[in-house]
Amino acid sequence: MPAHTHSVSETGPEDAARPRRTFLRSAALLAASTAFLELNLAEAFAQRGATLAGGVVDLGQGDLAVLNYAYALEQLEAAFYTQVLQRPYRGFNAADEQSLTGIQSHEVAHREFFRSALGGNAIPDLQVDFGRVNFASRPSVLGTARTFEDLGVAAYNGAGQLLRNPDFLAKAGSIVSVEARHAATIRDMLNPYSAAFAGNDVVDANGLDRALVPSQVLPKVVPFVLTPVSASQLP
Amino acid sequence: MIDPTPLAPVIEDAAMTASITAGTLDAPTLIETLDPDLASRLTSRRGLFTRAAGTLGALASAPTVLAVASSEAFAQGLPGQVVDVLRFALTLEYLEAEFYRTALATRGLIPARYRPVFAQLARHETAHVRLLQGALGPAAIPSPVFDFTGRGKYPDVFANFDTFTTLSSTFEDLGVAAYKGQAGNLQGTPLLTTALQVHSVEARHAAEVRRVRGYVGWDGAFDAPLTKAQVLAAAAPFLAGGV
Numbered sequence: 001m002p003a004h005t006h007s008v009s010e011t012g013p014e015d016a017a018r019p020r021r022t023f024l025r026s027a028a029l030l031a032a033s034t035a036f037l038e039l040n041l042a043e044a045f046a047q048r049g050a051t052l053a054g055g056v057v058d059l060g061q062g063d064l065a066v067l068n069y070a071y072a073l074e075q076l077e078a079a080f081y082t083q084v085l086q087r088p089y090r091g092f093n094a095a096d097e098q099s100l101t102g103i104q105s106h107e108v109a110h111r112e113f114f115r116s117a118l119g120g121n122a123i124p125d126l127q128v129d130f131g132r133v134n135f136a137s138r139p140s141v142l143g144t145a146r147t148f149e150d151l152g153v154a155a156y157n158g159a160g161q162l163l164r165n166p167d168f169l170a171k172a173g174s175i176v177s178v179e180a181r182h183a184a185t186i187r188d189m190l191n192p193y194s195a196a197f198a199g200n201d202v203v204d205a206n207g208l209d210r211a212l213v214p215s216q217v218l219p220k221v222v223p224f225v226l227t228p229v230s231a232s233q234l235p
Numbered sequence: 236m237i238d239p240t241p242l243a244p245v246i247e248d249a250a251m252t253a254s255i256t257a258g259t260l261d262a263p264t265l266i267e268t269l270d271p272d273l274a275s276r277l278t279s280r281r282g283l284f285t286r287a288a289g290t291l292g293a294l295a296s297a298p299t300v301l302a303v304a305s306s307e308a309f310a311q312g313l314p315g316q317v318v319d320v321l322r323f324a325l326t327l328e329y330l331e332a333e334f335y336r337t338a339l340a341t342r343g344l345i346p347a348r349y350r351p352v353f354a355q356l357a358r359h360e361t362a363h364v365r366l367l368q369g370a371l372g373p374a375a376i377p378s379p380v381f382d383f384t385g386r387g388k389y390p391d392v393f394a395n396f397d398t399f400t401t402l403s404s405t406f407e408d409l410g411v412a413a414y415k416g417q418a419g420n421l422q423g424t425p426l427l428t429t430a431l432q433v434h435s436v437e438a439r440h441a442a443e444v445r446r447v448r449g450y451v452g453w454d455g456a457f458d459a460p461l462t463k464a465q466v467l468a469a470a471a472p473f474l475a476g477g478v
Contacts, residue, residue, distance in 0.1 A: 102451055109456035157431045166419045170460065173415045176431065177458040180438035185452045188443060193348055195355035197446075198439040207362030208432035209439070 057123045059214075061233035066162050068123045069214055070172065071114035072229060073155055076221060077148050078107040079128045084145075087135040096138075099189065103145075103182050110175055127226040142190050149183035150202050150210070151220055152176075157211035162234065180209070264445075265405040313374070317424055320417045322376050323463055324430070325367040327410050329378040330473060332360035334406060337383070341393045349447055356403070356440050363433055370426070382475035400448050407441035409461070409469055416460035 059065040059072070081104035088097075115122055134140035156176035163169045184197040191197075203209055214234040313321070335357035338344055345353050368375045383392045383402065391398050414434035421427040442452025461469075 099451060102453065106453070106456035153435045157428065157435055160418065160431045161428050166422055169418055169422055173418050173431070173434070173460065174457040176435055177411050177415060177438035178453055178456060180435035181442035181452040184439035184442035185446065188446050193352055193447065195351045197352070197443040198355060198359065198436055203359065203436055205362060206366045207359035207436055208429065209435040211428050211432050
């Protein structure tokens with residue numbers, strides 16, 4: 001197992017920078033949302049859930065596959081930021097800590113939301129590999145973060161059309177804008193107060209962010225995930 | 236502003252901040268202060284689960300420009316519900332585009348170091364206006380007349396950078412919540428993906444303006460949607476022809 005590989009199941013610190021009341025509100029919302037989604041999952045249970053065959057995790061089909069797809073991406077992001085906070089890069093200042101601690105806590109919350117909502121239909125914990133990231137280097141860490149956040153935004157934007165259940169769409173919507181806030185934040189940390197937060201490399205002339213389908217997204221995460229993941233029944 | 240007491244003081248906070256005057260603005264966004272009913276709905280976050288509650292009253296005060304019945308407008312074969320969504324979005328994009336166009340043309344308002352941020356915001360909002368006008372075709376509505384002072388409550392909106400960015404932050408967060416709230420009405424149409432692509436750009440904007448104002452770019456791990464009625468109630472003070 002490579003040196004930087006670890007399971008993604010650990011839980012990180014809470015976002016100390018946020019006011020307590022906001023945290024409590026979010027926690028209450030999360031709990032309520034989870035219960036809400038679990039109810040609606042009864043409908044999705046009729047669809048085939050994720051399977052593990054020959055060491056390959058298949059995401060399954062239908063809405064469950066889309067939720068597991070999101071769960072996989074959130075696992076990757078949560079694991080990455082947890083490692084970033086465990087091994088702060090050179091020049092890790094208070095402002096960086098505040099932003100990255102917040103982002104890490106959100107990704108863990110997203111991951112736990114999907115894990116809880118999917119229950120027995122959830123894919124297993126993915127083994128990740130950040131061997132190509134230099135965790136001592138701010139540009140390497142933030143450059144990787146930018147890739148993950150922009151990809152996450154594009155993935156959620158492209159996955160919305162694949163969801164049948166409107167409640168799942170609403171939940172994905174409540175997550176994707178937070179991913180976009182992360183993307184802008186990371187980009188601003190790299191290029192402060194420039195146009196980069198929503199740069200012309202990700203936002204087109206119509207003012208549109210990218211939207212990618214799973215077959216476009218998954219190859220981009222393969223370098224960071226050891227567990228083979230297939231989405232054979234998603235576009 | 237950090238209050239260790241859970242939940243109960245939230246609504247009090249909203250009532251308190253509602254009375255603050257321009258120049259002493261001290262919150263990431265004013266959304267929760269623009270409409271007292273909206274504040275309680277947002278802070279309780281019940282909107283996700285009881286969408287219908289409490290929206291009818293606010294709808295009655297919606298500006299007339301938005302009250303045009305969809306039945307008259309089947310633009311380019313679009314269903315009436317979709318036309319409604321696009322007109323609603325166009326109104327918000329008109330507001331944002333004119334807001335930034337005015338600000339960028341106001342000498343001395345935006346410090347040079349932040350100008351690239353607001354130029355990019357203006358570029359996107361103008362593109363969104365064109366995009367929605369194109370999608371609506373003949374059913375596109377003209378721009379409303381805006382009052383960015385919010386009926387006089389923010390008289391220095393284009394003279395005081397703090398006031399300007401506070402309203403900018405408010406409009407961007409409102410836009411994020413508005414698009415989010417309409418996603419369900421576009422489900423099953425090709426416009427859903429387009430709307431999501433606009434939605435995430437608005438969220439990038441919202442985060443960046445918060446950073447310009449010295450805040451982190453978010454409220455928490457999950458952003459709440461707002462209904463059309465909730466958004467219009469919040470935006471009403473800035474729609475001069477409104478109510």
